[in-house]
Amino acid sequence: xxISRHAETIWHxxxxxxxxxxxxxxxxxxxxxxxxxEDAYNNVLNILPINASLENYRxxxxxxxxxxxxxxxxxxxxxxxxxxxxxxxxxxxxxVYFKFKGKEVIYFLLIGTIFIPFxxxxxxxxxxISEIGMLDSVWGVILPQLADAVxxxxxxxxMKNIPGSLIxxxxxxxxxxxRIMKDIVLPLVRPAVTSVGIWFFIGTWNEFxxxxxVLKTTENYTLPLALQxxxxxxxxxxxxxxxxxxxxxxxxxxxxxxxxxKYIIGTFTSSGxx
Amino acid sequence: MxxxxxxxxxxxxxxxxxxxxxxxxxxxxxxxxxxxxSGCGKSTILRMIAGLEDITAGNLFMNGxxxxxxxxxxxxxSMVFQNYALYPHMTVKQNIIYGLKVKKVDKEEIEKxxxxxxxxxxxxxxxxxxxxxxxxxxRQRVALARATVKRSDFFLxxxxxxxxxxxxxxxxxxxxxxxxxxxxxxxxxVTHDQIEAMTFADRIVLMYNGELQMIDTPENxxxxxxxxxxxxxxxxxxxxxxxxELGDGSVKIGKQSFLLNDLWxxxxxxxxxxxxxxxxxxxxxxxxxxxxxxGLRGQVKYVENQGxxxxxxxxxxxxxxxxxxxxxxxxxxxxxxxxPFMEKFHFFFKNTEKNIGYPQQxxxxxxxxxxxxxxxxx
Numbered sequence: 001x002x003i004s005r006h007a008e009t010i011w012h013x014x015x016x017x018x019x020x021x022x023x024x025x026x027x028x029x030x031x032x033x034x035x036x037x038e039d040a041y042n043n044v045l046n047i048l049p050i051n052a053s054l055e056n057y058r059x060x061x062x063x064x065x066x067x068x069x070x071x072x073x074x075x076x077x078x079x080x081x082x083x084x085x086x087x088x089x090x091x092x093x094x095x096v097y098f099k100f101k102g103k104e105v106i107y108f109l110l111i112g113t114i115f116i117p118f119x120x121x122x123x124x125x126x127x128x129i130s131e132i133g134m135l136d137s138v139w140g141v142i143l144p145q146l147a148d149a150v151x152x153x154x155x156x157x158x159m160k161n162i163p164g165s166l167i168x169x170x171x172x173x174x175x176x177x178x179r180i181m182k183d184i185v186l187p188l189v190r191p192a193v194t195s196v197g198i199w200f201f202i203g204t205w206n207e208f209x210x211x212x213x214v215l216k217t218t219e220n221y222t223l224p225l226a227l228q229x230x231x232x233x234x235x236x237x238x239x240x241x242x243x244x245x246x247x248x249x250x251x252x253x254x255x256x257x258x259x260x261x262k263y264i265i266g267t268f269t270s271s272g273x274x
Numbered sequence: 275m276x277x278x279x280x281x282x283x284x285x286x287x288x289x290x291x292x293x294x295x296x297x298x299x300x301x302x303x304x305x306x307x308x309x310x311x312s313g314c315g316k317s318t319i320l321r322m323i324a325g326l327e328d329i330t331a332g333n334l335f336m337n338g339x340x341x342x343x344x345x346x347x348x349x350x351x352s353m354v355f356q357n358y359a360l361y362p363h364m365t366v367k368q369n370i371i372y373g374l375k376v377k378k379v380d381k382e383e384i385e386k387x388x389x390x391x392x393x394x395x396x397x398x399x400x401x402x403x404x405x406x407x408x409x410x411x412x413r414q415r416v417a418l419a420r421a422t423v424k425r426s427d428f429f430l431x432x433x434x435x436x437x438x439x440x441x442x443x444x445x446x447x448x449x450x451x452x453x454x455x456x457x458x459x460x461x462x463x464v465t466h467d468q469i470e471a472m473t474f475a476d477r478i479v480l481m482y483n484g485e486l487q488m489i490d491t492p493e494n495x496x497x498x499x500x501x502x503x504x505x506x507x508x509x510x511x512x513x514x515x516x517x518x519e520l521g522d523g524s525v526k527i528g529k530q531s532f533l534l535n536d537l538w539x540x541x542x543x544x545x546x547x548x549x550x551x552x553x554x555x556x557x558x559x560x561x562x563x564x565x566x567x568x569g570l571r572g573q574v575k576y577v578e579n580q581g582x583x584x585x586x587x588x589x590x591x592x593x594x595x596x597x598x599x600x601x602x603x604x605x606x607x608x609x610x611x612x613x614p615f616m617e618k619f620h621f622f623f624k625n626t627e628k629n630i631g632y633p634q635q636x637x638x639x640x641x642x643x644x645x646x647x648x649x650x651x652x
Contacts, residue, residue, distance in 0.1 A: 165359035168326050173373035173424075174347025183372075187363040 088151030158192035283332035310481035528591020537633035553620035569613035
């Protein structure tokens with residue numbers, strides 16, 4: 001498509017504004033985390049701190065077991081992600097490559113669960129977790145998140161794009177399903193699996209409502225819960241310390257994004273396997 | 275015995291019967307072509323042999339063993355797909371030897387076989403490329419190489435050349451023949467291209483609407499078509515099929531007629547049929563601007579340039595007849611005279627469209643050079 005120079009300038013301008021709007025809060029939070037609290041309340045919108053100090057981080061580390069909390073968050077996010085990916089991949093494989101009675105109906109019902117709001121399942125989940133004695137434990141947060149219909153749907157779509165003849169060649173070579181999955185299907189849907197994985201990881205990493213229901217002691221908290229301690233009625237509103245928590249919360253997902261950027265972008269731009 | 279035997283084999287998808295009651299045997303070491311228009315069931319037959327499709331009814335035997343319930347991987351077949359089905363994430367070498375690795379073939383043996391196919395199919399130097407870095411012809415050769423290294427008893431090919439240009443097809447056909455001569459597998463080859471079928475096959479199975487129309491050598495399929503469909507499908511332009519009436523020792527087409535020789539008279543009287551169709555290939559006619567003895571008169575409707583000669587479409591008393599001519603100086607509406615060569619006549623029953631047969635004295639293979647040898651029976 002040919003775009004005129006004039007239109008190109010306009011588009012660039014729009015993109016720049018969009019990027020700025022999205023990046024601004026991050027830079028603002030980063031700057032704020034190094035400011036003394038009184039600076040945060042003055043009217044001057046200085047993005048970067050004038051009297052930069054690590055005071056907020058010191059306060060944070062003194063008042064909370066930050067490493068433990070970060071670790072909790074990491075365990076919840078990674079265990080849930082790995083399980084969701086494994087179950088999604090296996091279920092998608094079965095839906096694409098196995099013939100069984102009622103396949104369409106089961107798939108339809110499963111995908112239908114995507115549209116059930118979290119608030120509907122929240123209470124039953126809570127009761128079950130409490131019944132089996134998993135309250136106030138990261139495993140209680142993880143347990144209801146071991147499978148996800150969104151993952152099944154997205155990986156199913158990617159698998160359907162693999163030409164059937166590739167699987168048939170494998171069958172003619174007397175390959176079993178395990179080998180077909182490992183050597184043929186997985187390498188071909190890897191971009192989809194990776195981006196679904198990132199999606200799951202970030203989602204669980206940022207999760208607030210479900211952990212806040214399950215976790216009681218600060219020791220067992222995840223980072224979003226730590227964040228609300230500084231900006232809620234119970235914890236007072238210490239914005240600068242809260243921003244320090246935000247910065248810590250951001251670091252791991254950011255590293256993850258940067259390392260898997262190639263796959264994530266690849267998933268959105270690729271148009272199937274030729 | 276590397277033979278494949280179909281015994282009342284049927285295939286249906288729900289109520290749709292795509293292959294109807296198939297009975298034939300593919301002989302050991304034979305090059306058999308499954309030919310027919312799209313949707314005739316030829317690919318389904320191939321996939322049933324491969325074990326990629328279940329058989330709805332009947333029995334399929336391979337190597338003398340009933341294989342209805344034997345999975346693909348245990349049938350000792352290799353297959354080349356129309357889209358080549360190369361693993362996009364594996365290099366040429368990995369693609370070729372992957373099946374052998376799965377089979378746990380000895381490393382040295384793998385290397386030996388790899389060398390052999392790379393050499394034979396001119397793929398040396400491409401071992402480490404990915405399929406996307408290859409041209410269509412190269413991909414096709416990799417697919418052939420992958421199927422060849424397996425050294426299976428049965429070699430199945432599903433329109434393997436249809437994505438190649440005309441020149442590459444010719445060379446790929448040669449390569450295929452070479453592979454077959456070296457390894458002697460039983461080859462089953464699906465195509466809708468009659469030239470491919472004619473040049474490559476030992477025998478052709480012609481399919482239409484899930485039914486077997488004819489199974490025979492290319493010569494017989496061309497010269498002795500079993501029915502109207504076969505006559506029309508093989509050859510380009512297609513065989514002329516004309517409505518006719520039998521006169522006293524003559525064939526009447528519209529208001530015109532030409533005489534039959536004694537062989538044909540005898541043949542037709544033996545059959546005792548009354549309603550017949552007359553068939554003649556365009557290339558088995560003589561076309562002239564001046565009246566020909568024992569010929570038909572028609573008007574030129576359309577002239578088609580075919581390179582080395584011209585297809586002249588005539589209107590003969592309301593029926594279309596195509597004749598070949600070496601010159602293209604025909605103009606629409608012009609009177610033209612056609613004489614069909616008597617040795618090349620075909621007659622079909624009008625109701626069943628089946629061939630009535632040929633006089634015994636008419637041999638198929640020896641080309642009867644009609645005019646030169648002066649065998650004209652006027």
